[in-house]
Amino acid sequence: MTRVLVLNCGSSSVRYRLFDGDEVLAKGLVQRIGESGGDAADHLSALRDLMDRLDLSDLAAVGHRVVHGGERFTESTVVTDEVVTAVEELIPLAPLHNPGALTGIRVARKLLPDVPQVAVFDTAFHATIPAEGVLWAVDKDLSQRYGLRRYGFHGTSHAYVSRETARLLGKPPAETNVITLHLGNGASASAVRGGRCEATSMGMTPLSGLVMGTRSGDIDPSLIFHLHRAGGLPLDEIEESLTRHGGLAGLAGANDMREVLERRAAGDADATLAFDVYIRRLKEYVGSYLAVLGRLDAITFTAGVGENSPEVRLAALAGLEPLGISVDPARNRKNASIISPDGAAVTVCVVPTEEELEIAHEARRALSL
Numbered sequence: 001m002t003r004v005l006v007l008n009c010g011s012s013s014v015r016y017r018l019f020d021g022d023e024v025l026a027k028g029l030v031q032r033i034g035e036s037g038g039d040a041a042d043h044l045s046a047l048r049d050l051m052d053r054l055d056l057s058d059l060a061a062v063g064h065r066v067v068h069g070g071e072r073f074t075e076s077t078v079v080t081d082e083v084v085t086a087v088e089e090l091i092p093l094a095p096l097h098n099p100g101a102l103t104g105i106r107v108a109r110k111l112l113p114d115v116p117q118v119a120v121f122d123t124a125f126h127a128t129i130p131a132e133g134v135l136w137a138v139d140k141d142l143s144q145r146y147g148l149r150r151y152g153f154h155g156t157s158h159a160y161v162s163r164e165t166a167r168l169l170g171k172p173p174a175e176t177n178v179i180t181l182h183l184g185n186g187a188s189a190s191a192v193r194g195g196r197c198e199a200t201s202m203g204m205t206p207l208s209g210l211v212m213g214t215r216s217g218d219i220d221p222s223l224i225f226h227l228h229r230a231g232g233l234p235l236d237e238i239e240e241s242l243t244r245h246g247g248l249a250g251l252a253g254a255n256d257m258r259e260v261l262e263r264r265a266a267g268d269a270d271a272t273l274a275f276d277v278y279i280r281r282l283k284e285y286v287g288s289y290l291a292v293l294g295r296l297d298a299i300t301f302t303a304g305v306g307e308n309s310p311e312v313r314l315a316a317l318a319g320l321e322p323l324g325i326s327v328d329p330a331r332n333r334k335n336a337s338i339i340s341p342d343g344a345a346v347t348v349c350v351v352p353t354e355e356e357l358e359i360a361h362e363a364r365r366a367l368s369l
Contacts, residue, residue, distance in 0.1 A: 002369070003058050004360040007047075008065040009104030011096070012038070014046050017356040018054055026054050027356075043103045044110075051111055062108050062117045063363030065156070065355070066101040067206075068094035069121030070147060076124060076362040079105055079117035087119065093147065093204065118363040125155030128196040133292075152190070152200035154182045157302060160358040162192040164351045165300045168337060177293045179286060182353065183312065184303035185213035185255060189282075191289035199292050201285055207243060210285065211278045213255035216246030218281070248274050257305045257312065275315075282316040290323065299325065300349040307352055308335065317348065 003025070008015040012033045018026040030046045032038030040046035064079070070090045077083055084105060091098045101119075109117055126134075134150040135143065142148060158180045166176040173195035180190045187210040191199040201209030201217075211217045219242070227233045233241075241250075249255040251274035252263065263271035290296050301313050310332045317325050324345025331339040340348035363369075 002060060002364070003056070004061045004063055004363050005054070005056065005059060005108075006063045006065070006356045006359045006363070007104045007108060008356070008359075009043065010100040013100075014043065014050070014104065015356075016050060017360070018056075019357065019360040022357060022360075044107050047104070047107045047111060056112070056115075059112070059115050060369055061363040061367055062112060062115055063359040064101055064105050064108070064117060064119050065122070065359055066105075066119045067097035067122045067153060068151065069119075069123045070151070071149070073119070073121045074124055074127035076118055076120045076366040078366055079109065079119050083119060093151075116367055118366045120156060120359045120362045120366075122153045122155045123151040125159045126150075126152030126190070126197045126200050129199060133199050148204060150200070150203045152188070152197070153202045153206045154186070154188045154190075155197075156355045156358040156362070157182045157353040158188075158190040158192065158197065158200070160354055161300055161302045161351045162190075162195065165298050165349050166195075168349055168351070169298060169347060171297070176297050177295050178298045178300055179289045179293070179296065180300050180302065181282065181286075181306055181316070182303045183210075183282075183301060183306035183309075186215065187212045187217075187303070187305070189285040189289065191292050193293055199289055211251075211274075211281045212247040213257075214244050214247050214249045216242045216250065248278065251277060257309060261309070261311055279312070279315045282312075283320075286316065286320070286325075296324075296346050298347040298349055300351050302351050302353040307350055310335065313339065313348075313350070 002021050004019045006017045012035060014030040016028055017024055030039045030050065033040045033046050034042055040049065066087060068090050070093060072086055087098060087102055105117060136148065138148060161180045162178050163173050165178045166173040169176060175194065178192050180192060182188050186206060189201040189210060190197055207215050209217050224238055227238050228235060247255065248260055252260050252270045254260055260271045260274055264275050305312055314327050314332055317327050326341060326344055327339050327348055328341045335350055338347060338349055
């Protein structure tokens with residue numbers, strides 16, 4: 001049996017893929033669950049309906065995307081009652097994401113009691129980052145008590161894309177150093193040495209790092225204290241602002257890079273500045289990860305913005321020619337798989353991410369299928 005059902009459950013949505021090997025047999029998205037006029041009354045109804053419509057014969061496993069695995073889960077794990085309890089205990093680290101995943105796990109176990117379930121964690125790929133790359137210079141006792149450390153996210157995407165980059169280069173992953181740039185509404189960068197993650201931009205939560213659609217990315221922590229003390233803003237309001245009203249939305253009033261680019265082209269000052277801040281942050285991470293890796297074979301763009309925006313790719317790497325990094329404008333405009341010139345010291349790639357396929361692979365690996 002090779003069929004794997006992959007579920008990505010949010011608080012009000014379910015995205016699913018049914019794979020037979022690497023072939024997609026069915027896919028879809030159930031939205032606005034529990035809302036008036038939504039696709040389903042609750043997750044139980046949503047999953048029961050989609051399972052009734054899918055051919056689940058010879059189903060080998062159900063793979064669940066779980067955003068946060070904390071320090072306990074450093075690889076994909078077969079779901080047991082104990083695993084469910086542990087993931088529930090991690091909700092404070094991912095209050096917007098882990099509850100949806102838990103709902104999906106519980107409902108799927110109820111509807112498919114004889115099918116193994118596997119939790120695939122966004123954080124797991126980053127478990128290989130050395131201690132100096134995950135710890136912050138804060139009180140050690142507080143760090144240990146509250147799990148204050150870098151975990152990283154988008155792990156399934158960075159894992160898949162880094163391997164695909166090695167394949168494009170005709171090299172084994174174990175011999176390939178690559179910087180992967182997952183640029184979507186959420187965005188993160190990773191430095192991957194020989195197939196193992198060496199550094200990543202997101203931290204304890206998905207808020208830090210690159211500028212995103214609505215998330216601020218890196219800030220001075222004192223900004224929070226200042227808004228709370230001097231501005232009188234409640235902490236919940238500050239968190240809401242940094243998470244949902246920051247990033248491109250905070251700078252330009254639009255969280256979609258396509259709108260930002262259109263307004264920038266028309267001379268809009270806010271959109272132009274938002275783009276410049278976004279690009280500056282990207283350059284800073286590319287430069288720092290080049291320093292971390294020492295030797296670089298490739299830089300790879302992926303996800304919605306990374307795969308589809310020649311403007312972002314060109315601007316992000318402009319001026320790095322002395323480091324052997326450059327972009328061929330014609331290849332870039334065509335969204336080619338390789339957009340660097342022939343003979344470039346560092347290959348620049350565009351690789352569509354396949355996070356659900358990676359989850360299916362991880363589910364089979366966890367079950368030794």
